[in-house]
Amino acid sequence: MATYGAIEEIEEHEAAEFSVILVCVDDSRSKDNSVALEIEALIRRFPSIPVIVQAELCGSQQILHVLEQGACGYLPGNAGMSVCIEAISMALAGGVFVAAENLHDIQRILGTRRSQSKCEGMFTPRERDVIEVLRQGKANKTIAYALNLAPNTVKVHVGNILKKLRATNRAEAIYKINTMIDEMV
Numbered sequence: 430m431a432t433y434g435a436i437e438e439i440e441e442h443e444a445a446e447f448s449v450i451l452v453c454v455d456d457s458r459s460k461d462n463s464v465a466l467e468i469e470a471l472i473r474r475f476p477s478i479p480v481i482v483q484a485e486l487c488g489s490q491q492i493l494h495v496l497e498q499g500a501c502g503y504l505p506g507n508a509g510m511s512v513c514i515e516a517i518s519m520a521l522a523g524g525v526f527v528a529a530e531n532l533h534d535i536q537r538i539l540g541t542r543r544s545q546s547k548c549e550g551m552f553t554p555r556e557r558d559v560i561e562v563l564r565q566g567k568a569n570k571t572i573a574y575a576l577n578l579a580p581n582t583v584k585v586h587v588g589n590i591l592k593k594l595r596a597t598n599r600a601e602a603i604y605k606i607n608t609m610i611d612e613m614v
Contacts, residue, residue, distance in 0.1 A: 436467040447478045449517050453506075454484040465494060472499040479520035483508060492527065502526035551593055559586040564603055 433439050439450065450471065454464055472480050482495050485506030492503040501520035504513060505528050516526035552560065555576075562572045569587065573580040587599065596602035 436471050439471065447475065449479045449481065449501075449520055450475065451481045451483060451513065451517070454482065465491075465498075468495060468500065469498045479517075481516050481520055481526065483513070496525065496527070504528060552590065556586050556590055556593075559583060560590060560606055563587065563590070563599065564606060566603070 436452065452468060452471065468480070468482060476499070479501040480499070481502035481504060482500050483504040483506060484491070495503055502516045502525060504516055504526070508516075508528065512528070519526045558576055559572055562575050567575070569583045570580050572578070572587075573583045576583070578586075587602075591597070591599075591602050594602050594605045596605055
């Protein structure tokens with residue numbers, strides 16, 4: 430194990446020297462865009478070495494961005510040694526590690542992206558907004574409140590969604606939408 434004070438110091442070494450790279454980002458730099466760029470450069474420099482990021486501020490978008498760049502894991506700053514070891518083991522085995530506390534948010538984001546890409550041609554943007562709340566089993570009044578729409582407008586959108594899906598009721602529509610999303614996974 431070796432420690433470095435900056436990512437630039439790691440870049441001076443050969444890839445054969447590392448099994449895995451764990452990048453710890455302190456609070457003062459975690460929102461700094463230059464850190465994300467440095468991590469991206471590190472992943473490009475060592476494409477065959479698993480890179481895991483550990484940061485105190487673990488926003489869902491941050492985590493997703495780092496994973497999309499090729500990182501093999503994202504740990505919260507308070508992760509204990511045993512969690513770090515598990516993340517490293519998973520990365521070395523070819524997996525991707527995300528802390529359980531962040532997994533739900535990431536699944537929600539990914540689900541939203543998948544449903545949007547599948548539904549973009551079929552539904553209007555506002556109908557897609559209604560669908561996201563509808564999938565949570567919410568009533569029209571709740572959907573109206575959540576999206577700042579009139580209840581009658583929501584009723585029209587739900588009617589259009591049912592027609593486009595050829596569904597006879599809300600439950601069938603939700604089932605069909607969920608099936609569309611599952612097919613994409």
